[in-house]
Amino acid sequence: MRLEREDPPDPSHLLFLTELARDARNQLTEPTAAELGEKWAAVSTLIAAQKTRRRTIVRLSVAGALAVAVALAWGLPRFGHLPERATAQAPLNYQIEGGTVVEGGYLRESGSDAIKLQFTEGTQFMLLSGTRARLRTITSEGARIAIEHGTASFKVTPRGGARWQVDVGPFLVTVKGTVFTVSWDAIRERFDLRLRRGAVSVNGPVSTGEISVKAGQRLVVNLPKKETVITEEDDADGRGLDGAPSDEPADEPALRPETASLRGSMSLPNRASGRSHTSGNGPKMANAKSGVGQGWAEAVAAGQWDRVLAEVDHAGVKQTLARASSEELLALADASRYRQRTGLARAALLAERSRFPGSQSALDAAFLLGRLAESRQGEMRQAADWYDTYLAGAPAGTYASEALGRKMMATRHLRGAAAAESLATEYLRRFPAGPYAGAAHALLLRP
């Protein structure tokens, strides 16, 4: 509908809109060297996956040519008319519950429940509450979804030609028919995949190239520690997505509050982070009396964060912070962060530091407080202070490279590149091949 006006079109309107677009584009900040490095990890993963796919196609082509030759030799014409030529197929349809797909494919929760996607051919995705994810593409063969932070479960229906891919932080999980849960902690740069059934391949910023994971295995990659751990789990088919995706893990009697003390006496392996099972100098929590806290590290490792948080809410936050053991406080901090309860995560980490001063866990808590502060608007200075605290207490600790790198980036953000130069020099001297070496070089080589 044209506006009722006799004047010719006003070119200044177009000029105004063009300037608006130019201003908006100019306001976008240039990516930092570290951000470029992070994104490059994802692209290099894609390139590696393409190479693998091309090699497979070449092999299949050779095999296919041989098969055709054999078929011709057997007299293919005897089979009568050839099947009709396949037509281009439409992308799969899907239904979404608990959320909507908004601009850019982002999946937005409509409540506190998990988002569930059900595809027409039977495949199901479920994103746990608080997970940030994007539906990137949907084809007739499958879909590609990106998990930016949080946990998602998948039940992929096996069928010929299916193609499902999951970007998980800098990792790419290529799926056939399978049931698995995957999570990415963007703050701690920790990838965790538990495979119930089937097989998947994982590409990522690892020197070993593609990693194949089989049913019953769990793959944990800790990027700051540069460590990959693959474990066999004999309860692979026993929980979670065995049937339909579900965010309610099957009840495990040992994890129920009333029977928690039984679990406490079992000799279970510690959580994947490898923290000491008995770290800390402070008093141990009387679990049998309070009924909370037992097995939290295992519960968090199994993705049962809501269970941990429900127990804390039931027992009372103050009481828990005052009585929980060092390991339990760290597990609580993890569960809170995964569920976006950053206030509770911070309180748990501060309690760790005040109740277990001088312990390694208290130092780890300082580093995690730094990462937590960085994720909150306007707390970059506090983040730098926490990294200082960690580095002062653990100059050669597990997170030393990460803490120094993050401190360098925080200093550049707060005080400019010149102020961060000495930290860049120190970083390169101590960690010449560390994950922030590229950023440190960029700081020192700037004009």
Next chain:
Amino acid sequence: MGTRSSHIQLALVAPSLRDDLSDADLARALVSGATWAYAETWNRFAPVVFNMAVSTLGSASEAEDIVQEVFSRLARKAKTLRQPESLGSFIRSFAIRVMKWELRRRRVQKWLTFEPAETLVDMVAVSLDVESRDMLRRFYGLLSQLGVRERLAYALRHIESMTLEETAVAMDISVSTVKRLQDRAADKLLEGIETNIELAGLLLRKRGRHEA
């Protein structure tokens, strides 16, 4: 739970910076298939491609997808680079081709599904008021109705602020064709603004306040 652990040492793929290297040397390394050259090319040119894509598409997230697509395809096409000293132009032209392909794909998809294409403007870091965002969304909606070459020519010239010559090289067309495309695009956009009653109203209100 039975546990068997295996520890594998990782090597993070962090792009190293080689500022002393010329584009031509980098291009030769790229053609020879040196792994580090891909990372360095990404370091140098990913922001350039990102900016071009944001200007053309108006969406940071879509621009990121384009950048990823460009560099993953570049890994396959690098060997077709004939003039190492023109690495920058090669990548810009390559990015334009990818964007053309993407824009054409959208037009076909829109035509096949009979659904209007959504206009995504999500420059999240930008501090714009609600009205300006709305105007921007509608403006990119008008841009999406242009022909692919008209859209690219207008966006590269007037939003990305490339010169006529740079636009011509990037789009692999003559300067006179760029002029013709951008003029045609401007005419269509003006027509679109005039016939879009909501946008015209927004503009009058916004500019009226601005000028008052």
